[in-house]
Structure formats: C-alpha cells, structure tokens
Amino acid sequence: xxxxxxxxxxxxxxxxxxxxxxxxxxxxxxxxxxxxxxxxxxxxxxxxxxxxxxxxxxxxxxxxxxxxxxxxxxxxxxxxxxxxxxxxxxxxxxxxxxxxxxxxxxxxxxxxxxxxxxxxxxxxxxxxxxxxxxxxxxxxxxxxxxxxxxxxxxxxxxxxxxxxxxxxxxxxxx
Numbered sequence: 001x002x003x004x005x006x007x008x009x010x011x012x013x014x015x016x017x018x019x020x021x022x023x024x025x026x027x028x029x030x031x032x033x034x035x036x037x038x039x040x041x042x043x044x045x046x047x048x049x050x051x052x053x054x055x056x057x058x059x060x061x062x063x064x065x066x067x068x069x070x071x072x073x074x075x076x077x078x079x080x081x082x083x084x085x086x087x088x089x090x091x092x093x094x095x096x097x098x099x100x101x102x103x104x105x106x107x108x109x110x111x112x113x114x115x116x117x118x119x120x121x122x123x124x125x126x127x128x129x130x131x132x133x134x135x136x137x138x139x140x141x142x143x144x145x146x147x148x149x150x151x152x153x154x155x156x157x158x159x160x161x162x163x164x165x166x167x168x169x170x171x172x173x174x
C-alpha cells in the first residue's frame with residue numbers, strides 16, 4: 001500500500017458520512033448561538049438579574065464589540081463582501097455543479113454564517129444608534145440570539161436533509 005492510498009483511507013473526504021463533520025457542525029452552531037456579537041449569553045442573563053456592575057460591564061463590552069464590528073465593516077466591508085462572495089460562489093459551483101462533497105459541506109457551514117455576520121452588523125448598528133443600554137440592549141441582544149438560533153436550526157435541518165440524501169445516493173450508486 002502506498003502513501004496516497006493510506007492518506008485517502010485515513011482522510012475520508014465524504015463529509016456527510018464522517019462523524020467529525022457533524023461534531024464540527026454542532027460545535028459551530030452551539031458556539032455561535034452562545035456568543036451574541038462577541039458577548040457570552042450568560043453575561044447577559046447575569047446582568048439582567050443582578051444589575052449594577054454586571055450591567056455596566058455588559059454595556060461596555062457590547063459597546064466595544066459593536067464599535068469593533070462597525071470599524072471593520074467601514075474599513076474593509078466592501079473587500080470582505082467581494083471575497084466572501086467569490087469564496088461562496090466557488091464552493092457552490094464546486095459542490096453542487098461539480099459534485100464535490102467536501103465543497104458542499106463547507107458551503108452548508110459557511111453560507112449561513114454570512115447571514116449571522118450580516119445580523120451582527122445590523123445589531124451593532126442598532127446598538128450604536130441608541131439601543132446600547134438597559135432594557136433596549138437586553139431586547140436587542142435577545143432578538144439577535146433568537147434569530148441566530150432560528151438560522152442555526154434551519155441550517156442544521158437543511159444540512160441533515162442534504163447529508164442524508166448524499167449518503168443514500170452514495171449507497172444506491174456505490
């Protein structure tokens with residue numbers, strides 16, 4: 001057995017039948033729904049319950065992260081949009097036109113993340129426009145997390161359906 005055969009046996013590029021893909025999918029969506037524009041959700045609940053210094057820390061951290069997000073968007077937003085569009089288009093073409101399963105898997109992970117990125121920009125703008133304190137901040141962050149969880153559930157559902165289809169068609173053909 002040569003090195004190439006050994007590597008292809010060890011590294012299975014059939015993503016949807018690989019346990020590691022599903023672990024990565026779960027970890028990614030769990031992390032994304034826990035961190036609301038860079039702030040852990042438990043910090044939001046603690047600030048809401050205790051108030052005082054915990055609330056001030058939350059407002060400061062949200063302000064810092066919102067300013068950071070908006071600075072990046074203002075400085076490099078156009079370039080980031082162009083590069084992400086090119087990457088997503090390449091992945092979609094490779095995956096769904098040329099039937100490269102690894103590209104399909106990466107696309108199904110990356111495409112919803114662009115929605116989360118846009119949602120984070122929207123939330124950061126809202127925070128900067130006056131929803132950065134008290135009840136308005138809590139409501140904005142809760143809505144952001146709810147939208148993130150909805151996008152995540154839809155993404156996991158679509159990925160699972162597509163993965164089952166790919167696995168069944170691979171068994172039928174192969």
